[in-house]
Amino acid sequence: MAKALNFIIEKCTGCHQCELACSAVHTGAFNVELSRIRIFIMEDENKNVPYACLQCEEAWCMHACPVEAIIESTETGAKVLLDDVCVGCKVCTIACPYGTVVYHPDSGKVVKCDLCEGHEEGPYCVSSWPSR
Numbered sequence: 001m002a003k004a005l006n007f008i009i010e011k012c013t014g015c016h017q018c019e020l021a022c023s024a025v026h027t028g029a030f031n032v033e034l035s036r037i038r039i040f041i042m043e044d045e046n047k048n049v050p051y052a053c054l055q056c057e058e059a060w061c062m063h064a065c066p067v068e069a070i071i072e073s074t075e076t077g078a079k080v081l082l083d084d085v086c087v088g089c090k091v092c093t094i095a096c097p098y099g100t101v102v103y104h105p106d107s108g109k110v111v112k113c114d115l116c117e118g119h120e121e122g123p124y125c126v127s128s129w130p131s132r
């Protein structure tokens with residue numbers, strides 16, 4: 001069965017633990033800029049809105065990629081980026097209607113949520129989330 005993160009926006013306190021856990025698991029650094037999940041701060045409404053890839057069925061990022069650097073996990077249905085195949089053309093960032101595929105200038109490649117594919121007990125943003 002295909003899986004995806006489900007965000008309960010009302011429960012988000014804006015603590016950024018999920019971003020830190022995500023960056024630590026994927027990069028070894030505690031840096032929210034390297035996270036695949038992001039918190040959008042709506043100051044006018046005093047709300048924090050977590051968002052990440054919805055692993056949508058259409059997967060426009062996957063179909064738009066000219067080098068097939070995004071594949072579908074047979075285990076979870078997550079759209080997984082193959083880092084060593086990505087050439088950093090950014091086409092997927094344009095194709096994604098939700099803005100959840102992010103280009104990183106340091107690596108010259110994109111990052112996106114893959115539900116912690118290959119990491120046991122993930123997704124770590126969920127288990128790190130104090131408000132669940």
Ligand code: SF4
Nearest residue numbers: 065086087089090092
């Ligand atoms: S940036 Fe990478 S994953 Fe995205 S479309 Fe280009 S090659 Fe594919």
